[in-house]
Amino acid sequence: MRGVNCRCRMKILDTAELKAVIEALLFAAPGPVRLEQLALAVEAEPDRVKRQLDELEKEYRHMQRGFVLAELADGYQLRTRPEHAEWVRRLHSSRPVRISRAALETLAIVAYRQPVTRADIEYLRGVDSGGVVKSLLDKRLVRIVGKMDAPGRPLLYGTSREFLEFFGLRTLKDLPTLKEFTELTRESESLLLDFEAGIEEEPSPVAPGENGEG
Amino acid sequence: MSYEVDLEVFKGPLDLLLHLIKKHEMDIYDIPIAEITAQYLAALDAMKSLNLDIAGEFLVMASTLVHIKSRMLLPVEAEADSEEEEADPRAELVHRLLEYQRYKQAAVTLDEYHILGRDVFARSCCEDTEDPEGNADLQPVGIFELVEALQGLLREAPPEPVHEVVREKLSVAERVSMLLKLLGDCQSLAFEALVSRRPDREELVVTFLALLELAKLRMIRIMQNQRCGSIWLFPTETDAGRELPLQDENFGYC
Numbered sequence: 001m002r003g004v005n006c007r008c009r010m011k012i013l014d015t016a017e018l019k020a021v022i023e024a025l026l027f028a029a030p031g032p033v034r035l036e037q038l039a040l041a042v043e044a045e046p047d048r049v050k051r052q053l054d055e056l057e058k059e060y061r062h063m064q065r066g067f068v069l070a071e072l073a074d075g076y077q078l079r080t081r082p083e084h085a086e087w088v089r090r091l092h093s094s095r096p097v098r099i100s101r102a103a104l105e106t107l108a109i110v111a112y113r114q115p116v117t118r119a120d121i122e123y124l125r126g127v128d129s130g131g132v133v134k135s136l137l138d139k140r141l142v143r144i145v146g147k148m149d150a151p152g153r154p155l156l157y158g159t160s161r162e163f164l165e166f167f168g169l170r171t172l173k174d175l176p177t178l179k180e181f182t183e184l185t186r187e188s189e190s191l192l193l194d195f196e197a198g199i200e201e202e203p204s205p206v207a208p209g210e211n212g213e214g
Numbered sequence: 215m216s217y218e219v220d221l222e223v224f225k226g227p228l229d230l231l232l233h234l235i236k237k238h239e240m241d242i243y244d245i246p247i248a249e250i251t252a253q254y255l256a257a258l259d260a261m262k263s264l265n266l267d268i269a270g271e272f273l274v275m276a277s278t279l280v281h282i283k284s285r286m287l288l289p290v291e292a293e294a295d296s297e298e299e300e301a302d303p304r305a306e307l308v309h310r311l312l313e314y315q316r317y318k319q320a321a322v323t324l325d326e327y328h329i330l331g332r333d334v335f336a337r338s339c340c341e342d343t344e345d346p347e348g349n350a351d352l353q354p355v356g357i358f359e360l361v362e363a364l365q366g367l368l369r370e371a372p373p374e375p376v377h378e379v380v381r382e383k384l385s386v387a388e389r390v391s392m393l394l395k396l397l398g399d400c401q402s403l404a405f406e407a408l409v410s411r412r413p414d415r416e417e418l419v420v421t422f423l424a425l426l427e428l429a430k431l432r433m434i435r436i437m438q439n440q441r442c443g444s445i446w447l448f449p450t451e452t453d454a455g456r457e458l459p460l461q462d463e464n465f466g467y468c
Contacts, residue, residue: 030337070334082333097331101321102225108320124313127226127271144358167327168334176323178316 018044019052026056032075032165073164074171106132107141111163112178115145115156133157141166227275228314230257235311242311245304247286251279282307355436355445363405363445364422371415384416389424397434397449405445 013021021042026033035053039046053076057069070079080088089096099107106129109121121129136142137157145158159172169175224230234253235242255276261268285303328334397403408421425447428434435448 027337077336079330079334079336082328085333085335088335092335097329099325099329099332101325104321104324105225105317108317108324111324112317112320124310124317125226126228126275126310126314127269144356166330167324168330169327176320178320 013042013044015052018042018048019056022049022052023056026069026076026078029077032073032077034075038076070168072168072170073161077165079168100132102127102129102132103136106136107159107163110136110142110157111159111172111175114158115148116158117148117154117156119154121157226269227272228311229318230254230272231275232311232315232318242308245308247279247283247304251276251283254279278307355438359438359445360426360436364418367406367409367413367418368415371413371418384420386420386423386427389420390427393421393424393428393447394433394449397447401449403447405447408447 022038025038025041035046035050038053039049042049053069057071059065060068066084067078067080070077085096102125105125106121109124110116113120113124118129118133121133133142137144140160140162142157142163143160144155146156147153148156163169164171224233231250231254234240234250234257235245238249238253240246240250258268258272258276261272282303330336393403393408408425409417413421425434425436428447429436433450435450436445437448438445
């Protein structure tokens with residue numbers, strides 16, 4: 001925040017003004033703004049700024065405004081409502097963002113398993129994923145996070161800040177836990193174990209304890 | 215028995231298998247391997263007859279299925295096998311199918327999110343600010359971005375002249391001192407401003423090397439506006455007057 005420091009000292013804002021100034025900053029910002037950035041810019045305590053943000057969020061929501069205050073990617077951003085998507089698209093008159101099922105699958109794998117190599121992704125998906133990974137890199141939804149300490153030093157992929165913005169997530173922790181839709185899988189894993197155990201037991205036809213009767 | 219195949223495009227062999235298992239209401243924990251193999255091969259035949267390109271992965275899976283089937287046909291030697299070898303030849307396949315199903319569902323869930331640019335919109339993000347001081351949220355640049363920027367410059371470089379006669383040898387050391395001087399004058403430099411208006415490839419490469427050398431010596435910081443913005447160079451404040459032995463030999467370029 002070098003720019004702010006060299007400006008002349010600003011007066012301390014009263015609450016109503018503070019809210020309006022924060023709104024102005026959010027409006028003018030090119031991307032999500034972090035709470036600390038806002039606090040530094042308006043020279044107010046982060047707690048105070050946070051209260052105003054909460055109020056703004058509530059106002060937009062209750063007053064049926066055309067936008068909401070979304071908390072995402074470690075910051076705050078004004079966004080249109082999903083139910084207005086069709087109208088906004090008309091104005092843009094450009095193709096809406098499209099994301100293929102293959103790309104979503106790959107993103108899901110990267111998001112949940114990161115850092116992950118291309119080979120991991122391909123094993124899990126069962127198909128060549130070079131093209132998808134490249135296009136996700138180009139879209140900056142995925143980034144290279146390093147190289148694996150293994151033969152060939154394969155690249156490791158992870159999700160980017162843009163990934164969070166794209167899906168409107170605050171942090172990766174906001175992703176639904178895989179458990180939520182793995183209940184079947186959980187169950188199946190224990191079943192699978194039973195199943196494997198069953199195979200091993202099957203060869204002995206009669207349990208030894210039951211012979212006494214005859 | 216007749217086989218019907220949906221013309222749905224399958225994302226891969228695992229996707230196709232899951233589909234077949236669901237369609238024929240098979241128990242995933244006890245897949246009838248002979249039947250699924252037959253169904254799978256029939257599906258491949260159908261795809262072939264429709265002139266769909268069958269990717270190699272589909273064929274690999276076919277051979278895996280046949281392999282599993284053949285192993286299932288072998289008699290199980292109760293005592294020797296069950297102790298050490300995996301109990302069921304299908305186990306790995308089942309595991310993979312379940313894993314795949316997880317991520318397939320995760321993909322569906324992600325698709326339901328309000329996606330930026332599709333369901334929700336924000337003010338457009340790519341305002342390329344010309345003044346680095348104006349946009350204070352600078353982030354460190356990684357090697358990937360640097361390479362991308364170099365490729366950008368190289369793309370715009372004119373084709374090599376055919377009739378070249380003598381080539382002036384550019385020195386990395388000279389370029390390093392030139393960059394330092396430029397930075398001393400203006401405190402910040404845009405990546406694009408480093409080279410002349412119509413640079414040739416050699417000039418670009420030497421300049422890029424000089425840039426990397428300076429970064430290595432920690433004499434500049436390379437920063438970027440929030441995203442897809444221009445890349446900016448700043449001199450580091452420390453040791454501004456430090457004299458360096460600026461010889462190409464010292465950099466190892468001779």
